[in-house]
Amino acid sequence: MKEPSNAKSSLSEQVFVALQAKKALRQPLTNTKPVMFADIVAYVMGKSENADDVHQAINSDLSKRYIYKEVLNQSRFAVGLREAHAKSTGEIELRRGQGFTIKLKTSRANAQQCYVILVLDETLLDGNKTSQLLSDTDKSIVLHICGEFNHEHRHQRLQFPPLFDGKSQLMITADDERLLMLKDINNELSLC
Amino acid sequence: MTAHQQGLNDSSALALHGVSDELLGMLTALRETPSMLTPNDKFAPSDMNDLSQAIICRNYGHSCLRLSYLLAAVILVANGSDNNSKRQSPLLQVFWFDEMVNAKRFREFFADIELANLVFDGSFLKLSFDGEAFDISPTQVGYLSAFLEFLVNIIPGVLAKAEQQLADSSVKSVKQFATDLQASLYHFLKSHLSEAQDMRRFRFISTWLDEQSAADSGGITDGTVLRFWQQVAIADEDGLGFKRFRTVAENFSSYVQAVAIGQSKKALNYCVSIGYEVESGELSPEHLEHIISDNDDGLDIQWLGGNPKFLSKQQLALITPILHVGIARDKLPLTLLRASIFGDWQAQLIQATRNKGKGKNSVIDKLQQGCELDYQQYLANLSKLLNDAQKVQAALLHIFVSLEQGEFFSQAAFVFEQAVLEQVQQQLEACHGQIEGHGMYELAIEQFFKQLAAFKLQNRVVNEQLAIAQKAFATNNRVGFKDMPLVDDLPIYRFGGETLAHCLAIITSFLQKTQPIVADNQIGNDIFAADLAIFNAMFNKLYEV
Numbered sequence: 045m046k047e048p049s050n051a052k053s054s055l056s057e058q059v060f061v062a063l064q065a066k067k068a069l070r071q072p073l074t075n076t077k078p079v080m081f082a083d084i085v086a087y088v089m090g091k092s093e094n095a096d097d098v099h100q101a102i103n104s105d106l107s108k109r110y111i112y113k114e115v116l117n118q119s120r121f122a123v124g125l126r127e128a129h130a131k132s133t134g135e136i137e138l139r140r141g142q143g144f145t146i147k148l149k150t151s152r153a154n155a156q157q158c159y160v161i162l163v164l165d166e167t168l169l170d171g172n173k174t175s176q177l178l179s180d181t182d183k184s185i186v187l188h189i190c191g192e193f194n195h196e197h198r199h200q201r202l203q204f205p206p207l208f209d210g211k212s213q214l215m216i217t218a219d220d221e222r223l224l225m226l227k228d229i230n231n232e233l234s235l236c
Numbered sequence: 237m238t239a240h241q242q243g244l245n246d247s248s249a250l251a252l253h254g255v256s257d258e259l260l261g262m263l264t265a266l267r268e269t270p271s272m273l274t275p276n277d278k279f280a281p282s283d284m285n286d287l288s289q290a291i292i293c294r295n296y297g298h299s300c301l302r303l304s305y306l307l308a309a310v311i312l313v314a315n316g317s318d319n320n321s322k323r324q325s326p327l328l329q330v331f332w333f334d335e336m337v338n339a340k341r342f343r344e345f346f347a348d349i350e351l352a353n354l355v356f357d358g359s360f361l362k363l364s365f366d367g368e369a370f371d372i373s374p375t376q377v378g379y380l381s382a383f384l385e386f387l388v389n390i391i392p393g394v395l396a397k398a399e400q401q402l403a404d405s406s407v408k409s410v411k412q413f414a415t416d417l418q419a420s421l422y423h424f425l426k427s428h429l430s431e432a433q434d435m436r437r438f439r440f441i442s443t444w445l446d447e448q449s450a451a452d453s454g455g456i457t458d459g460t461v462l463r464f465w466q467q468v469a470i471a472d473e474d475g476l477g478f479k480r481f482r483t484v485a486e487n488f489s490s491y492v493q494a495v496a497i498g499q500s501k502k503a504l505n506y507c508v509s510i511g512y513e514v515e516s517g518e519l520s521p522e523h524l525e526h527i528i529s530d531n532d533d534g535l536d537i538q539w540l541g542g543n544p545k546f547l548s549k550q551q552l553a554l555i556t557p558i559l560h561v562g563i564a565r566d567k568l569p570l571t572l573l574r575a576s577i578f579g580d581w582q583a584q585l586i587q588a589t590r591n592k593g594k595g596k597n598s599v600i601d602k603l604q605q606g607c608e609l610d611y612q613q614y615l616a617n618l619s620k621l622l623n624d625a626q627k628v629q630a631a632l633l634h635i636f637v638s639l640e641q642g643e644f645f646s647q648a649a650f651v652f653e654q655a656v657l658e659q660v661q662q663q664l665e666a667c668h669g670q671i672e673g674h675g676m677y678e679l680a681i682e683q684f685f686k687q688l689a690a691f692k693l694q695n696r697v698v699n700e701q702l703a704i705a706q707k708a709f710a711t712n713n714r715v716g717f718k719d720m721p722l723v724d725d726l727p728i729y730r731f732g733g734e735t736l737a738h739c740l741a742i743i744t745s746f747l748q749k750t751q752p753i754v755a756d757n758q759i760g761n762d763i764f765a766a767d768l769a770i771f772n773a774m775f776n777k778l779y780e781v
Binding site for chain 1: 392395
């Protein structure tokens with residue numbers, strides 16, 4: 045490396061380097077975007093660009109989780125509450141919500157893959173507001189799964205393709221955390 | 237750079253002073269909020285500029301009221317229509333899913349709506365709640381929705397609160413909601429902006445300096461501060477506290493610091509080039525280094541008066557003001573002197589005026605008594621303190637050497653002359669060399685203390701110095717120095733020695749600055765006589781005798 049030509053330039057270099065370091069230290073506060081209300085709204089509606097950041101923030105920041113729950117409560121059109129009955133044997137293959145059903149089917153071709161099939165009931169489709177919402181063929185449906193594990197909040201979301209004939213389906217791998225959460229009857233489901 | 241430009245520059249630097257990084261980050265994030273309906277940002281840049289300005293200048297009172305009316309109107313319309321299911325929040329629907337952020341969408345939303353107390357006539361939304369009229373222009377909606385977006389991020393549950401509180405469309409609830417918003421905002425900004433009163437004082441100083449800038453462009457000097465006080469103290473009706481010279485001095489010193497920090501923040505943000513062309517706007521590296529290092533100077537030294545007692549209460553009171561003024565110490569040395577000496581006098585006068593029982597006579601007495609010290613006496617006190625503190629350092633040295641601790645070497649650096657220090661270091665090196673295989677320094681230190689007696693015999697100066705240290709310890713009767721402390725208690729002694737050394741360095745440099753100005757000669761005496769006359773006249777005017 046070239047020697048600095050004189051003491052002055054070496055000092056200015058030092059200060060420049062120090063300032064850069066100082067700036068870098070502060071970066072998380074200023075330059076990384078904090079997760080804002082609008083991000084959470086977009087996340088709930090399945091439009092988020094920074095989904096991972098939002099997911100992280102909701103899991104770790106109490107005020108963000110509060111906003112998430114509030115927004116979710118106010119924007120879901122159907123809900124599947126925690127199921128109270130006990131099912132002792134076998135895997136859950138069906139979750140029923142108020143106005144919808146979710147079926148879980150292991151693929152015949154590959155046991156490691158599982159279909160998640162969402163079926164909306166006639167009653168829900170007849171509803172004034174929701175039918176208008178659902179007749180929009182571009183609108184994808186977002187399923188939020190919220191629950192607790194070891195007293196810690198957990199949530200996941202699944203984004204279904206637009207409905208066709210009141211149905212939509214997608215495929216995920218058998219060890220996907222979203223699938224495991226779906227199978228846990230203690231978790232609450234919301235459709236947005 | 238002209239004086240006027242300099243003024244503008246300082247003023248914009250001042251705007252950044254005291255704004256927390258979190259708040260700045262939030263404003264930036266709001267600016268970049270993506271729209272869910274279009275590929276652009278949700279809010280227009282001009283609306284965001286207005287919002288940032290309103291928040292940072294704490295000018296949001298009326299916005300809260302306008303927003304409350306707008307929300308009440310939206311809730312009124314949404315509750316009136318059937319096609320909204322009750323489960324969904326109308327505010328969430330309107331401002332987030334439908335993104336009512338510009339005049340066009342506002343017009344679409346309110347078009348064709350005619351209710352008893354809400355009419356949109358194409359140019360204004362006319363509300364009349366309880367007979368009171370309020371108009372909202374569609375062009376305001378961009379700013380107001382950005383304001384709402386800001387609020388939902390800092391006030392949890394504000395949307396639900398609004399929907400509850402504003403549902404009855406009464407003036408009372410709208411005003412109450414606006415007041416609640418203001419209170420929450422005020423509470424939030426408390427920890428993210430500097431105090432409004434501080435800001436007012438800074439603005440006042442900044443404006444005054446702007447007016448003066450035609451006359452002098454040499455920056456802020458001791459003369460500026462004195463002139464400011466003379467002009468402003470008499471006319472201080474705003475209750476900004478500029479009657480007290482000490483307040484003026486403190487504010488100027490914070491002002492100088494605030495501008496400097498604001499400028500360095502701006503420099504970071506806009507990558508001002510660092511260099512020596514000050515005229516063309518470059519920042520010199522020394523200046524930056526100075527600001528950054530002085531920034532953390534809010535050194536807490538009061539514990540030095542505890543147990544062990546390194547300094548007495550009076551000594552702490554004497555040096556605390558000097559340690560607390562940061563860069564102003566170098567820029568405004570005379571102001572600091574004046575604040576110390578005449579500030580005490582003024583404090584006594586204020587006390588006397590409050591003491592109504594004794595009436596005016598006690599004020600006159602105090603005025604005639606004059607101030608207790610002149611500059612040279614004050615500086616002599618400081619020098620004496622330096623001397624005493626140096627003895628404390630020597631006593632500390634004795635403690636470390638008696639207990640054979642490695643701290644001896646760092647403490648020696650504060651006590652010994654350079655030449656003596658070098659001899660000690662050579663001896664340590666020699667001990668290090670004696671250890672087989674150049675082992676650890678701990679062993680070398682052990683070796684050093686083993687050979688210390690012999691070393692002292694060979695080296696007369698070191699012997700003398702250590703004898704002085706021993707005497708300093710023996711004559712020190714303060715708490716913590718009466719008996720030899722335990723080895724376990726040593727950390728606080730070491731830390732005390734370091735802090736003391738830091739303080740002494742600052743005071744020494746302050747003495748070096750001020751002593752030449754007020755030296756014991758004709759000029760020095762004249763300065764004090766002139767200041768005394770000025771302060772005497774001012775006090776006479778201020779306290780109306």
